[in-house]
Amino acid sequence: MSTPDWRAEPAEQDEEDEGFVQPKSRLPVNLRRDQPLVPVDTVAGRALVVVIAILTFLAALSAGGALMAARASEQWRGAVANEMTIQVRPDPRRNIEADLARAAELARAVPGVASVRAVPRTESDKLLEPWLGAGLDLIELPVPRLIVLRLNAAAASDLVAFSQTLRREVPSATLDDHRLWVRRLSTMANTIILAGVAIVMLVLVAAALAVAFATRGAMAGSRDSVEVLHLVGADDEFIAREFQNRFITLGLRGGGAGGLAAVVVIALLGWLASAWSATPEADQLQAMFGAFEIGWSGYGVVVLVAVIVAAIAGLVSRVTVRHYLKAMS
Amino acid sequence: MGPEVLKDINFSIAPRSFQYLTGPSGAGKTTLIRLILMALKPTRGLVHLFGQDVSRLEATTLTDFRRKMGVVFQDFRLLDHLTVYENVALPLRVLGKEEAGYRAEVVELLRWVGLGERMHAVPSVLSGGEKQRAAIARALISRPQLLLADEPTGNVDPGLGRRLLRLFMELQTLGTAVVIATHDLALMEQYDAPRLVLADGHLHVDA
Numbered sequence: 001m002s003t004p005d006w007r008a009e010p011a012e013q014d015e016e017d018e019g020f021v022q023p024k025s026r027l028p029v030n031l032r033r034d035q036p037l038v039p040v041d042t043v044a045g046r047a048l049v050v051v052i053a054i055l056t057f058l059a060a061l062s063a064g065g066a067l068m069a070a071r072a073s074e075q076w077r078g079a080v081a082n083e084m085t086i087q088v089r090p091d092p093r094r095n096i097e098a099d100l101a102r103a104a105e106l107a108r109a110v111p112g113v114a115s116v117r118a119v120p121r122t123e124s125d126k127l128l129e130p131w132l133g134a135g136l137d138l139i140e141l142p143v144p145r146l147i148v149l150r151l152n153a154a155a156a157s158d159l160v161a162f163s164q165t166l167r168r169e170v171p172s173a174t175l176d177d178h179r180l181w182v183r184r185l186s187t188m189a190n191t192i193i194l195a196g197v198a199i200v201m202l203v204l205v206a207a208a209l210a211v212a213f214a215t216r217g218a219m220a221g222s223r224d225s226v227e228v229l230h231l232v233g234a235d236d237e238f239i240a241r242e243f244q245n246r247f248i249t250l251g252l253r254g255g256g257a258g259g260l261a262a263v264v265v266i267a268l269l270g271w272l273a274s275a276w277s278a279t280p281e282a283d284q285l286q287a288m289f290g291a292f293e294i295g296w297s298g299y300g301v302v303v304l305v306a307v308i309v310a311a312i313a314g315l316v317s318r319v320t321v322r323h324y325l326k327a328m329s
Numbered sequence: 330m331g332p333e334v335l336k337d338i339n340f341s342i343a344p345r346s347f348q349y350l351t352g353p354s355g356a357g358k359t360t361l362i363r364l365i366l367m368a369l370k371p372t373r374g375l376v377h378l379f380g381q382d383v384s385r386l387e388a389t390t391l392t393d394f395r396r397k398m399g400v401v402f403q404d405f406r407l408l409d410h411l412t413v414y415e416n417v418a419l420p421l422r423v424l425g426k427e428e429a430g431y432r433a434e435v436v437e438l439l440r441w442v443g444l445g446e447r448m449h450a451v452p453s454v455l456s457g458g459e460k461q462r463a464a465i466a467r468a469l470i471s472r473p474q475l476l477l478a479d480e481p482t483g484n485v486d487p488g489l490g491r492r493l494l495r496l497f498m499e500l501q502t503l504g505t506a507v508v509i510a511t512h513d514l515a516l517m518e519q520y521d522a523p524r525l526v527l528a529d530g531h532l533h534v535d536a
């Protein structure tokens with residue numbers, strides 16, 4: 001069977017055909033408008049973009065919070081794990097300087113202790129300044145004194161034995177090895193991280209459900225278009241791909257907007273925190289929670305969340321469409 | 330299950346043939362076309378297309394058969410959000426062809442059916458005749474082996490109807506088997522061709 005060729009053999013023209021076959025003109029260069037073949041109702045599409053943007057914003061903030069907690073936790077561990085302090089309490093019956101020297105001497109004898117530094121009186125007083133204010137004469141106050149021990153990470157120390165020796169030799173001194181605090185802070189940080197991850201997962205599930213419902217709505221609204229596409233030779237794979245592309249675009253738009261909003265909010269909070277950091281309260285907060293910043297990796301995570309949301313939008317719409325088309329046939 | 334619309338129907342369409350499918354309104358012409366298009370499954374009986382029984386095929390395997398057929402719907406069924414050009418190019422686009430590869434061909438066909446100046450218009454601003462021609466161009470663009478046209482002159486004036494009929498005759502001479510469903514006697518009198526007449530659910534061939 002030969003195929004029709006309207007290029008080689010134009011339609012026969014007669015009087016009636018006047019104006020039917022038109023003169024050739026130059027070929028337009030921008031014929032295709034790149035319209036999606038399956039129209040997603042613009043109002044529903046916009047609503048979905050807003051929902052995805054809000055969900056991405058929440059997920060990105062949760063991920064950023066979790067990341068910040070992880071970084072702070074890492075900082076605490078790095079700062080305190082290799083450090084111990086001996087606290088020598090003032091006792092009117094004892095000479096605190098002698099106790100301090102004896103405790104430092106005992107500490108130096110412990111294997112694994114790299115350095116021992118008795119914090120001078122002026123420095124200890126300075127530690128109290130944020131609470132008591134500057135310019136006070138603290139000489140009359142029973143201010144405890146501190147000895148800071150730096151541990152050699154490689155060598156193991158028998159801290160229990162050292163603690164008992166210290167208590168026996170210098171009754172007013174106690175050893176604080178910080179591990180309890182590190183443990184508690186780590187547990188708290190891990191809880192925050194887990195909660196952050198759980199929120200991200202829940203938000204992703206919510207985004208997937210929103211896209212699934214939106215896809216079903218779009219399919220129902222495009223039933224005629226889908227049938228026409230079938231009858232002009234489109235297979236299910238092609239139609240699913242069209243829907244998928246459409247929803248990936250919507251997902252990227254929503255995810256991008258939500259991610260951008262999250263980045264702006266985090267950056268703004270970071271800027272506010274740094275502007276506020278001159279105050280002693282901010283110093284305390286920073287010591288506790290670390291700097292209010294998520295770094296480039298944090299921003300990377302926010303972008304990743306937005307991309308994952310878009311990918312989920314595409315995947316879920318594809319699966320939903322395939323399921324729907326199967327049911328239709 | 331409702332009453333049988335079509336029963337004891339037996340006919341075949343030869344390659345490069347031209348025939349009318351006729352009968353009163355409601356006789357089942359559109360149903361028969363939908364059966365050939367595999368948009369409906371027969372409750373019983375066989376439908377052979379291009380040498381193969383397709384009445385029991387899975388929906389996923391029907392696409393290859395549909396790509397050999399062009400269809401002009403009674404209500405045009407153009408996609409309203411696409412331009413005339415995009416509607417006509419649809420069968421090529423769904424095949425995954427690059428737009429640059431078929432642009433000239435689509436434009437040429439649009440000029441051939443007299444829509445060269447309307448290719449950027451959307452269906453909502455087209456007249457009935459223009460929609461009809463766009464629908465016909467869409468059915469022809471993939472150079473089908475079988476063309477099914479359901480009341481292709483139902484919405485146009487007699488002059489345009491005659492021009493469209495000539496278009497179908499030209500197609501047949503170029504190698505396509507053509508089935509035109511119509512109850513327009515005046516149209517059928519213009520060009521003598523076998524008539525598949527549907528009445529009371531039965532079909533007889535009026536050669």
